[in-house]
Amino acid sequence: MASENLVLRSGTWHVRLSIPKDVRHVLNRSEFTESLKTGSKPEAQVKKLAFLHVWKQAIANARLRIAGPTPDHLPETSFSVSQMIQTSQQDGLLSLVMAKNSDDVDPRFSRESLDELGSYIIDVILHGQKWKSPKEAFEANFDLYGQKPFSEYQVFKEKWYELGENIPLERKIERFNDYIRLQKIVEHYEITAGQTISVSSIEEIKSILDNPTNYKIKSPITTNRIASFEAYQTKTKGIIQKTVDTQANRLKLMNAWLETEQRDLNHESIASYLDTLNLSIKTKKQYLFAGSSFWKWAIKHDENFKKLHRDQQSPFEKHDFPVNRSKKNDGAMERKAFTPEDVARLYEAAKATKKRETLTDLILLGAYTGARIEELCQLQAQDIVTEEGIQCFYFYDGKTAASERHTPIHPAIKETVEKLIRNSKDGFLISSPAGNKYGNRSDALSKQFGRLKTTLEYNSQYVFHSFRKTVITQLQRADVPGILIASIVGHETGTVTFDVYSAGPSPKQKHDAISKLKYKLKI
Numbered sequence: 381m382a383s384e385n386l387v388l389r390s391g392t393w394h395v396r397l398s399i400p401k402d403v404r405h406v407l408n409r410s411e412f413t414e415s416l417k418t419g420s421k422p423e424a425q426v427k428k429l430a431f432l433h434v435w436k437q438a439i440a441n442a443r444l445r446i447a448g449p450t451p452d453h454l455p456e457t458s459f460s461v462s463q464m465i466q467t468s469q470q471d472g473l474l475s476l477v478m479a480k481n482s483d484d485v486d487p488r489f490s491r492e493s494l495d496e497l498g499s500y501i502i503d504v505i506l507h508g509q510k511w512k513s514p515k516e517a518f519e520a521n522f523d524l525y526g527q528k529p530f531s532e533y534q535v536f537k538e539k540w541y542e543l544g545e546n547i548p549l550e551r552k553i554e555r556f557n558d559y560i561r562l563q564k565i566v567e568h569y570e571i572t573a574g575q576t577i578s579v580s581s582i583e584e585i586k587s588i589l590d591n592p593t594n595y596k597i598k599s600p601i602t603t604n605r606i607a608s609f610e611a612y613q614t615k616t617k618g619i620i621q622k623t624v625d626t627q628a629n630r631l632k633l634m635n636a637w638l639e640t641e642q643r644d645l646n647h648e649s650i651a652s653y654l655d656t657l658n659l660s661i662k663t664k665k666q667y668l669f670a671g672s673s674f675w676k677w678a679i680k681h682d683e684n685f686k687k688l689h690r691d692q693q694s695p696f697e698k699h700d701f702p703v704n705r706s707k708k709n710d711g712a713m714e715r716k717a718f719t720p721e722d723v724a725r726l727y728e729a730a731k732a733t734k735k736r737e738t739l740t741d742l743i744l745l746g747a748y749t750g751a752r753i754e755e756l757c758q759l760q761a762q763d764i765v766t767e768e769g770i771q772c773f774y775f776y777d778g779k780t781a782a783s784e785r786h787t788p789i790h791p792a793i794k795e796t797v798e799k800l801i802r803n804s805k806d807g808f809l810i811s812s813p814a815g816n817k818y819g820n821r822s823d824a825l826s827k828q829f830g831r832l833k834t835t836l837e838y839n840s841q842y843v844f845h846s847f848r849k850t851v852i853t854q855l856q857r858a859d860v861p862g863i864l865i866a867s868i869v870g871h872e873t874g875t876v877t878f879d880v881y882s883a884g885p886s887p888k889q890k891h892d893a894i895s896k897l898k899y900k901l902k903i
Contacts, residue, residue, distance in 0.1 A: 384648050385432060386424055392417065393424035397435045400691040403442035412438075429597070432644075440687075599638040600645055600685060601674065606631050609677050622818040627670035634671060647695045654699065661701045671696035716841045717849035723747045723899050729836055738811055739828050741796060745810075746844060748790040748897055750851030750869040751775060753829075753844045755783070757821040760807045764789075764797065770887035775870060783870040788891035792903060851897065858896040868894055 396413040412435040416427045613624045643649040678685040730740040763774045772786040800809040812821040
């Protein structure tokens with residue numbers, strides 16, 4: 381039984397990690413595996429982390445040995461830095477003091493001398509000084525102790541014991557070894573990457589060295605990456621801001637969950653996250669789409685992300701969702717068209733409601749044009765044009781390329797359109813309380829319509845867009861050709877002949893067709 385790099389064997393959990401093919405010849409194995417010596421899965425989930433990160437760093441180091449060190453291969457997390465320190469092959473203090481026999485020990489490196497010198501080393505490290513090697517630190521600073529006043533010596537002693545009075549000398553020496561390696565790695569990073577590691581990052585690394593359990597998993601869906609992804613989606617791909625903002629918000633929620641739950645970014649973690657969402661399957665798929673878009677961008681444009689995850693399959697793909705076959709094709713979620721009687725009922729209800737004059741006019745325009753609600757709310761007086769003697773609405777900024785069209789004004793609403801032009805204070809035919817941050821003017825009116833139709837007991841299958849279905853249905857039942865209907869409502873026909881080569885029906889043809897819309901309204 382396998383679960384998130386865990387394998388249960390004879391009641392004991394083992395951690396395993398497959399080694400990518402490109403470094404197997406360096407590591408001389410195809411996978412890492414280790415017993416966690418526990419039958420408890422929650423305990424195994426915690427214990428596995430240290431092994432996985434050590435192994436991943438070993439893979440990264442193997443690639444370094446193949447390609448040679450570059451700034452792109454530098455560690456991305458504090459834990460990785462600590463693992464580099466612990467696995468470093470540099471000469472350390474321990475190798476200097478642990479002689480093969482006592483006769484070979486330099487008297488300067490006796491336990492008593494080291495006890496004193498250790499404090500000085502810690503003091504120098506904490507103040508940011510660096511040496512070419514641990515040995516140079518000993519040679520350069522040993523003799524200074526004879527000149528130190530007692531009070532300063534006492535300060536050094538206190539720093540020494542900050543590590544813990546009961547820690548054996550050998551462990552303190554190992555700790556110095558770690559810290560000196562840290563200084564060298566930090567120095568190497570700052571030179572090759574051209575940037576400085578923050579004090580807080582160094583302290584975090586030291587904390588992990590002191591106690592590996594201090595390490596906290598950091599999601600690679602970072603704030604900076606999300607910001608770069610947003611800029612790419614908006615500026616390079618030209619995706620509308622509302623969609624980009626929605627994707628970014630979903631990524632931030634994923635990131636927060638991964639860090640709170642201390643989970644790696646993998647398929648099982650994302651599946652678990654989706655299980656926490658009390659949302660429709662359609663919305664969950666939109667979360668996966670946002671994650672997949674981010675993953676593809678990061679793998680292609682973020683060098684550090686690419687090197688960490690290039691051998692990993694996208695965790696946002698191949699997710700299964702339950703299918704309720706009894707309701708799959710029953711049309712329970714399909715939007716329905718209003719009947720002509722429904723249109724009259726909604727219009728009269730809006731007209732009878734106080735301060736709903738604008739909504740009343742909007743319903744009228746929707747029922748006689750089949751236009752989308754935002755298209756109607758964006759109409760201005762200058763968009764009333766005359767084509768071949770026919771007065772039309774000019775819709776030019778719609779959902780698709782086919783949305784740009786001239787729709788003749790139905791005779792029944794000509795006076796209403798003239799009234800809207802006369803009463804307009806800002807050029808728009810439909811007045812709106814305010815546009816939202818994306819420039820949409822229909823939000824408030826859409827909500828007003830939602831409340832109105834709910835009071836009349838229309839369910840979620842009926843929305844303002846249902847007027848569009850009403851218009852298409854009525855025109856079809858009046859024997860209007862499909863190509864003519866498509867040109868009125870702004871749909872492609874799906875054929876090269878008409879979508880590419882034809883200039884479309886004439887304004888008169890469209891006027892004659894749209895005039896067949898009949899409702900029993902008292903306008």
